[in-house]
Amino acid sequence: MADLNLGALSRTLRALRPPRPLRRLLLALATVLAAATLPGPPGAASAQAPERFIVMASTTSTEQSGLFRHLLPVFKKATGIDVRVVAVGSGQALELGRRGDADIVFVHDRAAEDRFVADGFAASRRDVMYNDFVLVGPRADPAGARGTDIAAALRKLAPSALPFVSRGDRSGTHAAELRLWQAAGVDLAAARPAGYRECGCGMGPALNIAASLGAYLLADRATWLAFRNRGELAILVEGDRSLFNPYGVMVVSRARHPHVKEDLAQRFADWVASPADQRVIGGYRIEGQALFFPNAGQ
Amino acid sequence: MSSLGASVATAFELVLGADTRLAQTVLLSLQVSGTATLVGSALGLVAGAWLATTRFAGQRVVVALLNTLLALPSVVVGLLVYLLLSRAGPLGELGLLFTPAAMVVAQSILVVPLVTALARRLVIDALAEGGDQLRSLGAGSLALALVLLVHQRFGALTVVLTAFGRAIAEVGAVMIVGGNIDGVTRVMTTTIALETSKGDLPLALALGIVLLAVVGLLNALVALAQSRSTLPREALA
Amino acid sequence: MGDEVHGALAMKAPLLTLRAAGLRHGRRVVLDGVDLELQRGERLALVGANGAGKTSLLLLLHGLAEVTGRRELHALEPEGREPRIAMSFQRPFLLDLTVRRNVLLGLWLQRVPRAERAVRCAQALERAGLATLAGRRARELSGGQQQRLALARAWALRPDLLLLDEPTANLDPTAKREVEALIASFAHDGITVVMATHNLGQAKRLATRVAYLEAGRLVAALPVDHFFDGGGLPDAAHRFLRGELPWPT
Numbered sequence: 172m173a174d175l176n177l178g179a180l181s182r183t184l185r186a187l188r189p190p191r192p193l194r195r196l197l198l199a200l201a202t203v204l205a206a207a208t209l210p211g212p213p214g215a216a217s218a219q220a221p222e223r224f225i226v227m228a229s230t231t232s233t234e235q236s237g238l239f240r241h242l243l244p245v246f247k248k249a250t251g252i253d254v255r256v257v258a259v260g261s262g263q264a265l266e267l268g269r270r271g272d273a274d275i276v277f278v279h280d281r282a283a284e285d286r287f288v289a290d291g292f293a294a295s296r297r298d299v300m301y302n303d304f305v306l307v308g309p310r311a312d313p314a315g316a317r318g319t320d321i322a323a324a325l326r327k328l329a330p331s332a333l334p335f336v337s338r339g340d341r342s343g344t345h346a347a348e349l350r351l352w353q354a355a356g357v358d359l360a361a362a363r364p365a366g367y368r369e370c371g372c373g374m375g376p377a378l379n380i381a382a383s384l385g386a387y388l389l390a391d392r393a394t395w396l397a398f399r400n401r402g403e404l405a406i407l408v409e410g411d412r413s414l415f416n417p418y419g420v421m422v423v424s425r426a427r428h429p430h431v432k433e434d435l436a437q438r439f440a441d442w443v444a445s446p447a448d449q450r451v452i453g454g455y456r457i458e459g460q461a462l463f464f465p466n467a468g469q
Numbered sequence: 470m471s472s473l474g475a476s477v478a479t480a481f482e483l484v485l486g487a488d489t490r491l492a493q494t495v496l497l498s499l500q501v502s503g504t505a506t507l508v509g510s511a512l513g514l515v516a517g518a519w520l521a522t523t524r525f526a527g528q529r530v531v532v533a534l535l536n537t538l539l540a541l542p543s544v545v546v547g548l549l550v551y552l553l554l555s556r557a558g559p560l561g562e563l564g565l566l567f568t569p570a571a572m573v574v575a576q577s578i579l580v581v582p583l584v585t586a587l588a589r590r591l592v593i594d595a596l597a598e599g600g601d602q603l604r605s606l607g608a609g610s611l612a613l614a615l616v617l618l619v620h621q622r623f624g625a626l627t628v629v630l631t632a633f634g635r636a637i638a639e640v641g642a643v644m645i646v647g648g649n650i651d652g653v654t655r656v657m658t659t660t661i662a663l664e665t666s667k668g669d670l671p672l673a674l675a676l677g678i679v680l681l682a683v684v685g686l687l688n689a690l691v692a693l694a695q696s697r698s699t700l701p702r703e704a705l706a
Numbered sequence: 707m708g709d710e711v712h713g714a715l716a717m718k719a720p721l722l723t724l725r726a727a728g729l730r731h732g733r734r735v736v737l738d739g740v741d742l743e744l745q746r747g748e749r750l751a752l753v754g755a756n757g758a759g760k761t762s763l764l765l766l767l768h769g770l771a772e773v774t775g776r777r778e779l780h781a782l783e784p785e786g787r788e789p790r791i792a793m794s795f796q797r798p799f800l801l802d803l804t805v806r807r808n809v810l811l812g813l814w815l816q817r818v819p820r821a822e823r824a825v826r827c828a829q830a831l832e833r834a835g836l837a838t839l840a841g842r843r844a845r846e847l848s849g850g851q852q853q854r855l856a857l858a859r860a861w862a863l864r865p866d867l868l869l870l871d872e873p874t875a876n877l878d879p880t881a882k883r884e885v886e887a888l889i890a891s892f893a894h895d896g897i898t899v900v901m902a903t904h905n906l907g908q909a910k911r912l913a914t915r916v917a918y919l920e921a922g923r924l925v926a927a928l929p930v931d932h933f934f935d936g937g938g939l940p941d942a943a944h945r946f947l948r949g950e951l952p953w954p955t
Contacts, residue, residue, distance in 0.1 A: 226567055226648075226650075231666070235663075235666070235667050239651070240651070255567065255648070255650045255653055256650060256651065257567060257648035257649070257650060258648075258649065269557075270555050270556055270557035270558075271555075271556035271557060271561070272555050272556050272557070272566055272567070372666075373666050374666075375665075375666030375667045375668055376665075376666045378668060379665075379666070379668055382668075397667065398667065398668045399667070399668045399669050399670075400668035400669075400670060401668075428556060430556065430564075598799055599799030599801075601765070601770060601795060602793075602794075602795050602798075602799040603799070603815075604770060605768055605770055605792070605793040605795075606792075606811070606812045606815050606816070606859070606863070607812075607815040607816050608815050612815060616801065616811065619801070619803070620801045620802050620803070621802075622802075
């Protein structure tokens, strides 16, 4: 094998040398690209010491409601801590917490959260706020579901062949939907409604599907209010107590994952329950409606 | 499709309005996919060229495996890299998850089989023409591979551009290992996915148009560079 | 060149011997039962129809192809080393680089030290009459210039044996003359030349010995005068000379 004399190689490579003006452009490109190899956000070239940040695992519905864009800058201003939100389904968010890939978990699936604490991945769970679910469906409402009783509405939907979209993704919303069917006395496993469709997707995509099918769907109010592609859909059932959707925050325990930034995460947990922040949460509105109802003290 | 017209208009507005967030997102897309393309191409070009010039037992199996990897879904690559980089995984201590570096890793892995397969094809063709001659001059397999790559450098550049196209257009890998964190790991494709799932389809489409325009501009620059360097050297002096 | 070497050339000095040598391409037998003793300083022309095995024999002589039977290189006297072999193919394969870089490549592959590379490259280009074209893209050269470049590249390696596969095929008469002159000058320096050619006139002009191949066998190898006199040649060779040889079946 011929020896790879670097000098010779470089001379051979010089055959590729592009004309002068292009060389400068390529040099500029190379410098720009080099910046990408630094882990961390672009433009973090400030004189600041290593940026203080925590990774928060939360849900797509919360992020899509726009709450974080409203809330997190306030927190950053108050404490200097950056909160990096990874938004996935509740199930996946809790999994991130279990694996130690997140420092703090902020979801809305009470049963799963209690299990998380029981398994020792977090010391405790704290109430932050609640929002509610609504049943949306075609404005014409062929099933006659309109009203304030969700169980009655579901009982009317089950025997009909009208399309119903379920998220089917182990999210908090999905878990809530399953509980509501059960409370209405409908056994999905035994007798699945003819129009029941699982998409295995997030709230937004599910709404897209429902809008195009003219289907019924259980959605959280926050995502609904922020959703632009409504088509013929409208809110048909709201206000039922069982439609309330509580959010909890849990700091991942250092005992399980020594590397988590427990102290910074704890500051967020404390702040989000503080009266000041509770006001910020309550103040977040879309189309004049409040999305979330703070309940940390209760 | 009236929404297409609205989207084109929105695309123009976004670009002319010089929205900083958009600019940052575009820049991050270029940085992540650009770096991944360079890394993946460096590995893939040499590996592919060498595969073409060498001979070893089980070579056909390797080539078949390589061609299979071309169909690797980006989301699968994302999942594998996530499991590697997760704190619960073997490389967790590096703390790379949910950073642009993780995205570069995932996209590099995605791009390597493509570049390897294409480079191998490129060199095999050149080998048919000049393999004997170069071997008679004393070239071993690796030297042969490198020399033919230099000989086919314009073809190699096309391969690299193809790889870049694959990288910048994918969303599955980058979504999982990056986490689509606002302002940190959100790139063009994940933004488009997000806006789509929020139901803001016109905006999603507009962003798609912007992405295409940026990549189109890049390709135009490269085409310009290529055409200029095929002129005789004296003309450029 | 030193007197010793000239003296050595005057005596019979075998350079390379093939004994019952053959070449297979997979299952196909391309060459079979070749006995050939190459003398130092000779100019051997290989003639025969297409597909007779001329190129394969050149590959066998070079050592590029796997030989069945025996291939033996003899140490050079008085230099006391193995002969260096260089080969040039019918359509010269030139890299998409400058003329100069093409020659440098061959030297680089032979691990010639950097300073010496530049010197030998310049010498080779000068020798081949290509010095003024050194900076041009090799692929832009004319057919004759490209062939001379291939020869310059081979000559720069200081070969003792030069193998050429139809070096003037596809060239116009002027280019043909230039290339032949270059080959002749190499041979004059003492380089042993083996050349496959379709051009019998060329064989007559340049060679000291002519070998006739047919269907993978070396049928006859005679000094050039004897070959063209027709004495001692098998019928097939006669027919070839008279241009009546049918295509190989």
